[in-house]
Amino acid sequence: MSDNAATRPTAPTGPVPPVAPKHPTVRRFHGNDFSDDYEWMRDKTSRETLDYLEAENAYTDSVTAPLEGLREAIVEEMKTRVKQTDMSVPVRMGGHWYYARTREGSSYPLSCRLAVTPGADAWTPPVISDDESPAGEQVLLDQNVLAEGEEFFQIGCMSVTTSGDYLAYSTDTTGDERFTMHFKDLRSGDLLADELTGLFYGGGWVGEDYFFYVKCDQAWRPYSVWRHRMGTPQERDVCVFTEADEKFWVDVSTTRSEKYIVIEVGSKLTGEAHILEADNPTGQFRCVMERTPGVDYSVDHAVVRGDDRLVVVHNANGVNYEVAEGPVDGFTSIEELSVLVPHDDTVRIEGVDCFRDHLTLGYRKDAIGRIATMNLDPETGYTEFSEIPFDEELYTAGSGGNPEWDAPVIRLGYTSWITPNQVWDYRPATGEKTLLKQQEVGGGYNPDDYIAERMWATATDGTRIPVSVIRRKDVTLDTPRPVILYGYGSYEASNDPGFSVMGLSALNRGVVSVQAHVRGGGEMGRAWYDAGKMLSKTNTFDDFIAVADFLIEQGITTPELLAAEGASAGGLLMGAVANRGGDRFTAIAAIVPFVDPLTSMLMPELPLTVTEWEEWGDPLHDTTVYDYMRSYSPYENVTAKHYPDILAVTNINDTRVLYVEPAKWIAKLRATATGGQFLLKVRMAGGHGGVSGRYDKWRESAFAAAWLINKVTGKTS
Template sequence: MPEHTPAQPPIATKKPVTRSFHGRDFVDDYEWLRDKDSPETIDYLEAENAYTEAQTAHLKDLADNIYNEITSRVKQTDMSIPVRAGDWWYYGRTEEGKNYGYSCRLPVEEGSDPWTPPTIPEGGVPDGEQIILDLNELAEGHEFFSLGASTVTDSGRYLAYSIDTEGDERFDLFVKDLETGELLDDRLTGVFYGATWVDEDYIFYQRVDEAWRPDSVWRHKIGAPESEDVLVYREEDERFTVGAGGTRSRKYLMIESASKITTETWVLDTTNPEGEFTVLWPREHDVEYSVDHAEVAGQDRWIVTHNATGKNFAVGETGVEELPPLRELNPLLPHDEQVRVEGVDTYQGHIVAAYRRGAIGRLAIMRLGADGYGSFEELDFDEELYTVGAGGQPEWDAPVIRVSYVSFTQPTQLFDYRVATGERTLLKEQEVLGGYDRNDYTAYRLWTTAQDGTRIPVSVVHRADLDTSTPQPTLLYAYGSYESSTDPGFSIARLSLMDRGLIFAVAHVRGGGEMGRRWYDDGKILKKKNTFTDFIDVADDLVDRGLTSYDKIVAEGGSAGGMLVGAVANMAPEKFAGIQAIVPFVDSLTSMLMPELPLTVTEWDEWGNPYEDPEVYDYMASYSGYENVAAQNYPDILAVTSLNDTRVLYVEPAKWIAALRDKATGGQFLLKTEMSAGHGGVSGRYSKWRQTAFEYAWTVDKATGGAVTR
């Protein structure tokens, strides 16, 4: 690589190699950057970091101010609402000045209401607290730290937890005796996320293959060496990944093997942990289902969420011994073209259903009685845009549901919902220090009509006193893949953007899940370009409405959303003042042609299989962010990546930035590589806030044309 100074951009050496598939050749000048063990690669990434630091030095005051605003608004010494499991209340807490938190518990007091969480003293440590994990202590001496599994036996005696100190999402699992505080000799190395106890004797966990695909489930007997662990299930089909977990009733252990479009579930009675798993419904191409266990009128039943009768899924039920075909289950929630059923949670006395209607996620509850099933009753809320969820209640016989509620302007609230009476008790509201008033901000829904007539939902939030009669700086965000929905959520950091006059907008483009399964299907494989054109159409609509102008819009996307903004940069560069791409999937075709890479084969159901299909190859080649860089003016671009990312390799944005710098006729291109991090970026909350402040400072600078400096 030629010598340079931080004032001059690094120019990557061209080492052309030719990729040949289906009679098509592509000359790749920068594929050599894939070798992360090469000193030349590391030198180049460090040179890019130095250049980025020099080119953003003028943003230091702005970034520092945003960081200080974040830290001043966050209640840094805080704790979660305790959740009961067995004879203990479990919770987490944080302390000001410390990057990581504590996992703690308190015993359930005799004579107290077993379903009303204890009151925790403000900013204090409750009497009788037991710290079961000090994450600061575990992270000490490591540049990166992430907690994977953290699960306690029903008795409360043993804790299984796993940690990753590299950022590559390979975890080492430990077992701690919570009565003595000592670690057992049991240690499992290189395991995947998650761990499931069966009694105090067995842990079921997953491992990955060479392509980082979780392909197997193993059984570990406490006290036995790792070498004696038993393989209980292996998935040979490279399109499928596996996961394991227990039902809330503790009666069954489930293994789910799933591709992007097909699932299969295996079950084991937990009274026989060394027994053989048996399949419930054998896999059927393009049929997905998930299973939970319920007891209804004294009988064991399977509650099944499936798409065998329609794309938007339905919920059916059957006896655990009957197993009629999926299409013949007794319906509890029939298929509805306007309602995307997302799943159910079962308890001893009720079932909670989650579904999506009108681009908003909703909850409904069915009470179970001695005479069988009741009917689902939806929970009502007042706001137009909100997110509601149920969870955090592991106990089978719980008469209450823990419900979370949040919106763009409403900080997260946590309720206990008493099923028998419908009473809601507010347990906690996220505190925003410094006098936050939600009435100072407004959020609303717009609908953009795409070029093909499709109506695209758009969420908009900004200060209520912002003058929207003239164009204002705007951050336009989207994801648009994997049927993942970008739901309304509150962000303390985002206040720093809006208080500087920015509009925050979310384009709920096709490829996401906001409008149901068809919305997802219309933005994948050979319809993927709908994702990109929807985003551009939303930008045009915001300009046409007078909310913003092209020289004031910054586009942001991460991971698969980074693919989106990479494609948009080539398709409509004149419509954005800046593009921020976080761990961006911008060299997608190259990755999908390398089955040996992490995730590639499992991703073919999302993007198509260009390795075998020339039509898919040509289609992906037509939108790949890296391969379509052209001699044209681009907006300024900031790409952020991590050296140890196993999901979207650092080489993708590195090649992209190198190509932009070589071919573009205008635009500044910056690459920032975290040298000790993974797909989620840096670890530690203060480091994450610093990174967010840097990214937001860059966004403010581009959206305001440098008019805002502090």
Template sequence: MTAPQAPQAPKAPQHPVTRSFHGRDVVDNFEWLRNKESRETLDYLEAENAYTEAQTQHLQPLTDSVYREIKGRVKETDMSVPTRQGGWWYYGRTVEGKDYGISCRVAADPGQPWTPPEVPEDGTPLPGEQVLLDVNELAADHEFFSLGASSVTTSGRLLAYSFDTAGDERFELRVKDLVSGSLLDDHLTNVFYGAVWAGEEHIFYLRVDDAWRPHQVWRHKLGTEEAEDVLVYEETDERFNVGIGADRAERFLYIVTGSKTTSEFRVLELEDPEGRFRLLWEREDGVEYDVDYALVGGSEHWVVTHNATGPNYAVGTCPVDNVKPLRELDELVAPDDTRRVEGTDAYRDFMFLSYRSGGIGRLAVADLRSDEFGPFRELEFDEELYSVGLSGNPEWDAPVVRISYTSFTQPAQVLDYNVAERTFTLLKEQQVEGGYNPHDYVAERIWATAVDGTQVPVSVVRRIERGVDKPAQPNPALLYGYGSYEHSTDPYFSVARLSLLDRGMVWACAHVRGGGEMGRLWYDNGKMMSKRNTFTDFIACADALVERGLTTYDQLVAEGGSAGGLLMGAVANLAPEKFAGILAIVPFVDQLTSILMPELPLTVTEWEEWGDPFHDPEAYDYIASYSPYENLEAKQYPNILAVTSLNDTRVLYVEPAKWIAKLRQTATGGTFLLKTEMSAGHGGVSGRYARWKQTAFEYAWVLDTAGAVER
């Protein structure tokens, strides 16, 4: 009997084109894959999908097993804790067998206005429930579906919602009368995320330019045609994005313009939606600020978080009717090298401060009922590694504040915090079906020494074996990293991660420079002309795991997505011998090509993150020195699985497609797989069951590549 032949990897045709910048000529054999409409491109992507399916066919039983575990741990019929807004409690429900959530509400009890209805254990509807949106019905005829906005007027009568059915993040917006249940004739097209009501008649929304940059604010009046909408503001500087919002007190509307390093606010009284926005502080290169509205002793104040006086930000105040220069604000929170201030949230009687210290996000609260801002008092928690944040608090005069809390081992909790009494009330804890004991797992922080001596934090989560707090031998491990945009990867609980831990894997997160875990300078020292620190920090974290006996290089898989995918491609080039495999999700691996194209989505705004190679030869050469696609070499690489989406507008599918094609042409060893979702966007497939299946597939590949065994 003849043995079946091993599947053959697709070989992408080479159609060389030359890219010329600053006297540097680069021949690119695979740029033709950028033509999304080409039959040759689509055939190649389908061939890659078929090859990936064949190469991973042996993982199907493991994939099925992990999927069943994820699904089996989730309470499929469930509901969120209701959030009060106006005279209603709003919440979401999920139903077993259905992919999407259901948005609902019930009327608030006038006798107990701040006590949320009790969440039924079986997830059944609350008495008097009104369904606002059943996303399953909206998505029924679409392969992909995503909500972009869901906003109710203060009275609770009208709902504005938007949706995307392609994954390209271009939305249609509709308005629903919640009294009659009917849709109004108003229908807006090609809008961006979000919708902000001003009263009952006006909706403010955003549009994007050809480079997918939100650059315009529009005003729509109910009952009029889309063509009659008014352009309220347009941002012409291509470095800046635009946003629109309103404060909790429903006092002002805000237009926010921001680049990666600079911001600017305009405000308008919400009761005058057809009026003119006025500028608060004119933009100043390198100065970022955020604005909150607060009453102190009955007097209106701007509360401003800014970096005009220090890189880790400060908080200053001034009367609304007497706007002072940023550097002359009355100082409320001084800049501090050990504390990164992230912002404030004001209510009628108190205000919260969010900040980072010791690599952990923290909350503090101050009283506003006197004539002066009261001192901030930190909320304290028992665990070393945790995440806490304000969650679902739209009401200005609330006496209690909704808080979310989780950690690597603690399932997510929803709590009410009574500010006056300083007490917590647990409203709901994420239920892990099938039984879960947090004492079977341990989360700890270790430190890696970077090449320049910097101490880099690494979070490590693992199962405790037979009560022994240290592993008896090295284990397979997954090391995750991101390290861009000052994004912090904070502790979080994951039911899917249990499928790795219970098979003996160690899960670790490298909090590398370029992220925001350790303050603003942590970010500054991992961007622009210091970007290489992100990559060498990650390699140092891998070394630390091995040096401590937690794993070996042959058992270690790296994971990152989007900008974290750039990290994956870079470390594959710099230290391929230190990883058994690399999982790259929508990876930004052809970085230099992309940010040399100002017409592409996000490009110009990205120049303040990575540098501007289009105009600056020095930036060109620096990015060229590490960009993954540019630096592939004839050497052994780890096995690589790249996952992308055809309709992704943030990191185009062409980047991983070119990367995998060139890896096969260049590398002397390694198996390289590309999986392209043909009807999805940057966030991957839609629908929770499809997402669980995707995660199960990726984790099965990780387990197999790391050599983890079934239990």
């Protein structure tokens, strides 16, 4: 070999990442210019865009090929742990018990029902075999049949008439969350000729002749309510309500009593309700109370001492809301109402459900979601709410699956970080609580082998941040451990305790799972949310970094053993943290990440943008907001420094966070950063929630899980 050959640079080995072409466009707002090299990727019909995305997928697949064994192991673990042939606990509605079945090998559930047996206990669900269908079982929908030949499939709404004779159900076969409503005669099994297209989620029957639903505008804002008369074409449907203000969305439903139809109108800050007697579906809705900026309220119907009343949850007297009651004819101000549960700075009221004989109250205290009940006394009316007790320190409990107005029982769900999902019946009149079902977890799972505990980190401004730490008991914290740190921190959404079958794959490989309950979420009440939005948004990012610093300072982990994960708005958190404190992490996974927020918030024609201005601020019309968002936008603040390895996962048909945001972000990271590996995985079918079908979802989740586990443990199996 010659001297020249010996000194010649060695050609790079391994997969070579694609290099995105730069086609600069200049964005000009408020006297500021921003040159965007990758905005051209927004055109997903362009051959150049599609070729680039396919090249990114090929590169990611090549780089992650050594993790195939780990991914397959995780999927097999899921199959072992999940009871694949199973059924839900039947829910009583009218003369039937309704439930869902899953069968091993099938990706989607079957929706079924069984007639209530005469003479049987009216409110004790029947015991039905998981493996065999009982005599008289009726399959209402087999989603596996409906999904045949589709790359993506999801149900948006299922609603049965009170008589039980007709079913309405909506479907989406692309992932763009635009639904088509179908109607089925459950007596004959035949589909009706009626079909409604271009619908949003939800919708409901009023009697058997009318169906109410919501449509969206071009920005995918649910803005109008429509009345469909069965047996007539959609072109003859009547628009009964339109909301012109682009900050507001609408929804329609009937009260549990089925006495009123309610149209809810809301923005991030303000609410309004309109009601109409259900026995007069072609009548005119009346406004309960005209909207007042900053006042949010919602209503439900209760019968108190024989009189129809509205139970109102509102924030007029404090950010954590209170519960009041008033007349069904409406009111002109909150001051006219009688207070049932006053505002409390330490208790966040989340909602009230009304039944014939009792009310249920959902609320949050000490970062835990709780539930209480109140019996309605026939003579004195309202009594006092009493909390339903549970044993664990960190848990989640809530009511659900309670369609019947006159039911003497409340169906409850319960879970924790280490307790699989449970279903209970609770009788408010007696306080009796009956366990109906606990999620069966195979693979030798024993909750006694795991521990979940609450710790507290301190932010730079002195705020105490709750931290949930979940681990195997044999994985002690007296030496640094591999850690995956999760966060969200937006929309007042809370990372509440919940059992994760997929999460066991990391825990059983020695990983400690940590949840950072940062500001912008709802764990500590409305003020906690307000302190992490708009012009306080950077608190969310600083809190997450403070939690990472806490874990490192306590010796629980090290930067080499610490990874982070977040999705959607949690992906914004990941992008901002990568810029502001990436040296704390070895890897970051960002799922459908909102990493180009300023560009999106400057485009009112995009889905959700205008309604989001009360979450992030309005940079289109406000220079202060523009400057603030530009200061933290992940895409616009990528700099020439070493970054942790980053994986971004997105979906081509996502209408909430467009694929272009992570695509641009990864391209800019690769072109600018001085170190770090950057991967983009684009699902070419599916929407914001990912792929459909449980087995495909397991594989999708296993992809990111395997990548993170490998980064903090080095394991490939």
